[in-house]
Amino acid sequence: MSGDPLLPPIFSDWFDRRGWRPRAHQLDLLRIAGSGRSALLVAPTGAGKTLAGFLPSLVALAGRPKGAKAGGLHTLYVSPLKALAVDIARNLDAPIAEIGLPVRVETRTGDTPAHKRTRQIDRPPDILLTTPEQLSLLIAHREAAALFAELRCVVLDELHALVTSKRGDLLSLALARLHRLSPGLTAIGLSATVREPDELRKYLVPQKAPDAPSLADLVVVQGGAKPDLRMLEIDRRLPLAGHTAYQSMPAIYDLIRAHRTVLVFVNTRLQAEYTFQELWRLNDDVLPIALHHGSLDAQQRRRVEAAMAAGQLRAIVCTATLDLGIDWGDVDLVVNIGAPKGASRIMQRIGRANHRMDEPSKAYLVPANRFEILECRAALDAVEEAAQDTPDARIGAPDVLAQHVLGMACADAFDPVALYDEVTAAAPYVGLTWEEFEQVVDYVATGGYALRAYERFAKILRGPDGLWRVRDARTAQQYRMNVGTIIEATTVKVRLARSLRGKPGTVLPKTGRVLGEIEEDFAETLTVGDTFLFAGEVLRFEGLAEDEALVTKAGPGTDPAIPSYAGAKFPLSTFLAARVRALIADPFEWDRLPKQVSDYLLQQRRRSLLPGPRDLLVETFPRGGRHYLTAFPFEGRLAHQTLGMLLTRRLERARLRPLGFAANDYGIAIWTNRDLSERIGFEPRFLEDLFAEDMLGDDLEAWLDESAMMKRTFRQCAVIAGLIERRFPGQKKTGRQVTISTDLVYDVLRKHQPDHLLLRAARQDAATGLLDVRRLGMMLRRIQGRIIHKALDRVSPLSVSVMLEIGRERVYGEGADEILAEAEAQLLEEALA
Incomplete structure (x- = not known):
């Protein structure tokens, strides 16, 4: 009972x-x-x-x-x-x-x-x-x-x-x-x-x-069955770079055949399209396999979800759109392609399998390259220990508060003191001062003193009664059309158009069903006749009509591109990065790694050395008439890209004439025409000064002021705060229009109001988001006095992975994998000669 x-x-x-x-x-x-x-x-x-x-x-x-x-x-x-x-x-x-x-x-x-x-x-x-x-x-x-x-x-x-x-x-x-x-x-x-x-x-x-x-x-709630989490191991050799996991596709298909219902998670929409196409190519059994990601048409997503709920599918290839809480009890296996990037994220995903507390969730991690094997091993250990890497609590963003203030004016006239008391009751804003709140309200009312001469930036007006009200009905409508903080890249609809009878290649606009959306930047690279993968189909581009890309189904024998999507990559979490460094530094742990990885680490130790968990290994070597510096902080691509920009500035000041840099989740490579090994040997403190924490002071400020990434961060804050609207009644701004508008405002504010609310918001975002400055600062503190330099006569095995990032084009699929494989073979041959 x-x-x-x-x-x-x-x-x-x-x-x-x-x-x-x-x-x-x-x-x-x-x-x-x-x-x-x-x-x-x-x-x-x-x-x-x-x-x-x-x-x-x-x-x-x-x-x-x-x-x-x-x-x-x-x-x-x-x-x-x-x-x-x-x-x-x-x-x-x-x-x-x-x-x-x-x-x-x-x-x-x-x-x-x-x-x-x-x-x-x-x-x-x-x-x-x-x-x-x-x-x-x-x-x-x-x-x-x-x-x-x-x-x-x-x-x-x-x-x-x-x-x-x-x-x-x-x-x-x-x-x-x-x-x-x-x-x-x-x-x-x-x-x-x-x-x-x-x-x-x-x-x-x-x-x-x-x-x-x-x-x-x-x-x-304590307890619950322990998850059954494994790494998929295959006989084929994994590369040092690349993210398609094409070598593992036959094994993944075998897992789908052997289970009732499988969720195949990937980290990006691009990977989802590629993986779905590859699995269908292998699908001799004609198993019902579906595709689900955020760029597909809403009705298509709902149909897939309904089919899954009804038990009609054997597998769904999906992204983070199905990460959370979906209760499909028939799912008996989760496959995660690529490194999970965080322990908590993979725990969330594998919980989709056997969605019952008393049954273990069963999942496989599928590394796409040898470094991802290390990440997957670290994630397996973290899950075994039930360790978590949840991010720290946030301080409330001022651009979000500006959007909220306008929304409250749309609801009714507000008293600023009452609204301040209400806002500071929200946990992220509990530390907000009255002066900071007044600055936000002033921004919504005027755009800031540098912009107050322009009436269009005035969103709210103060009445004789001291209450603030929305300026007019149009402003309220624009607020409703632009609410939210998710700033997606500008997109165009993909419509499967009908051809004019008797005239192949001539299509009728506004006919046929909408398949979803691709990013405007990708659509603008297409010419009539180009083919690309989308919604699990190979499509032929027929032209642009207003905000729609018109397509028809392509015939066999085509070599399709795959749409690229901005902002799709997860960063490697600090928590997993520390575990990867510890794993690399401890040879006694290598027995738990596949032989191809332990052999690779052994080759690196013989050829150069492997850093300790808190050390920074810096290698210098000549190649092809240039001189290279590689470093391995293991702090994620975002932090490494910022580090690369700051290091090249310092090398330029030192008259070492850097020519460029490349970064991945594990390290960076910088190349120049000057002999870096000689300079480091001549100046014992050169590397300590190069990686000194003070680069986050004047160097960072100077770079931020001229950085394209900083402009992008400002653009996102300006859209969230309502300074620039993406959508108007009856129309939508193109990505280029938004960029031009925000770049002009950015330059004006830098010159006339450098302490403007949105510039401060953009800097706050840069510290924790796009540029990962806070994480970079933690790394620079960690390595002080622990930089190890190795001067080599040629590239090392460890450096091969980051060298493969140099000059990579935006291609995806087997063609790209073949190019990478050729480059890797050449570099490894040099490293192991």
């Missing part, structure tokens, strides 16, 4: 009919929420987090008197993924129908039709499942106060994945507004295991002071 005093009989009966017993954490959450307190539930995959999160709401709604009029929106559920919101709605339908509850559940995402979104304002459901962006739009609505007046519970799913980004900042501000609109609100956070649960507990409840944090209650 499932009897419990907290559980009404109709729920106990339902558990009994299902042959279940309510779990302790589900009852704990019911008890806490019933007393009006907020709570964080931390639980492993398959522990029933979703049911636990909704149980208090379902019990409360079931207790309404029969025939009572619906009381408006009762529970709000926020998910980081559209697909997860749709999946949760489907899973909620079962208990609601089986128990016979008079509860209406609806979803609201960017894919929801406009007429349905309008109806949800006028006649809200009992439970609304939505995303952070849609929540921001809801609280900025004129009817927000009425809509949320009866709100009793908000459930934040996959909270650990939300709070580490600007999206989490935006959600925290929305949550602070909900707490004000509905003072008795209970917030429930659902999270996978995290390193610092207190950071999430602060996020859920209003904060009062930075040094006296308020915390939600904590419920932790």
Whole structure:
């Protein structure tokens, strides 16, 4: 029997009919929420987090008197993924129908039709499942106060994945507004295991002071079956570079044949298209294999999700769009192609297999090159130890706050003091000073003093009553069209157009179905007749019409390109990087590595040396009439690219005339016409000075001022803060238009207002995001006094991997792999001669 005093009989009966017993954490959450307190539930995959999160709401709604009029929106559920919101709605339908509850559940995402979104304002459901962006739009609505007046519970799913980004900042501000609109609100956070649960507990409840944090209650579920995680080992030799894993495709296909349903995760949309095509090429059994990534048309994604839920697919090749929480119990294997880049990320992904607490999740890691074998080994060890690498808590971004301030003006006139009190109740903004808040409001009102002469930058106006209001209806409409913090590259739709009868190659615009979107930069490289892979098809480009790329299906024998996507690469986490360094430095651990990797490390030790876990190995050698310097910090591509830019500046000052640099996740290579070995030998402190921490001072500032990457960072902040709109009523700016607009503003602000809010926001982002300056600073501190130089007469085995990054073109697939293989063979022959 499932009897419990907290559980009404109709729920106990339902558990009994299902042959279940309510779990302790589900009852704990019911008890806490019933007393009006907020709570964080931390639980492993398959522990029933979703049911636990909704149980208090379902019990409360079931207790309404029969025939009572619906009381408006009762529970709000926020998910980081559209697909997860749709999946949760489907899973909620079962208990609601089986128990016979008079509860209406609806979803609201960017894919929801406009007429349905309008109806949800006028006649809200009992439970609304939505995303952070849609929540921001809801609280900025004129009817927000009425809509949320009866709100009793908000459930934040996959909270650990939300709070580490600007999206989490935006959600925290929305949550602070909900707490004000509905003072008795209970917030429930659902999270996978995290390193610092207190950071999430602060996020859920209003904060009062930075040094006296308020915390939600904590419920932790212990136990759960240990995951069955392995590395896929094949007989074929893996290269030192490349990310296609083409050597492993036959083995991956065999895994699909041997299992019921498989999720094949890749790290980028580009990899997804390539992997799907390769698996179909091997698919002699004609197994139902599907493709799922964020650039595909929404209807196509929904069809794939529905087919998966119905058990009609044997495999889906997917990206992070299916990373979180999707509950497909029939999935019995996860395959992750490429290095996971983080321990927590791979734990999240492998939890999609056997999505039940008492069954082990089964997964394979598939390294694409020999360095990824090291990463995968480090990740396997971290999972075995249940170690986590969750990022640190964020300080709220000022550009996100500017967007929120405008949204609150769209909802109603606001008093700045009251809004400041509300904003600082959000955990990321608890340390915000009144002066900083005033600067944000002034920016929204004027654009800043350097731009205040231009009326179009004035978004809000202050009335005689001291309240701030949105300037006009057009400004409010532009806000609604541009809300959110996810800055995707500008895209064009891909439409499968129909050919004019009797005239092959002549297509009709606006005919045929939309397959999805490709990035504008890629579309502009295409000429009529070019072919490319998209949505699992080989397509022939027929031309551009307005904002659409018109395509037809290509015939056999074509050699298609694959669309490239910006911002798709995950950085190697600091946590895994440290483990990789320790693994390389300890020969006793090499027995756990494939022989081709241990042999490679042994060759490096004989030819040069291997650094200790805290050391920095620097190698110098001549090749092809040039002189090279390679260094191996193992701190991720972003930090290495920034390091490369700063080192080349210093080498230029030293009159060593650097010609260029290349970087990957593991190291950097710089080349010049001057003999670096000779200079280092002549000046004993040369390398210590070259890698000195003070490069993050004047050198960094000077580089940031002229860096194209800094302009890109500023561009993203300007779009989020509403300085530059991507979309207007009836039109959408091209990527080039946005770039030109923001670059002009950037130059004006640098000259006339160097302390402008958005320049500060861009620098804050540079420290932790695109340029990874904070991580670079930690590395420079780590290596002080621990730089080891090795002067060589030719390239070393370790240097081959980063040398392969030099001059790589934007090609993908077997052609690119063949080019890399040829270059690798030549370099290794030199290294081992």
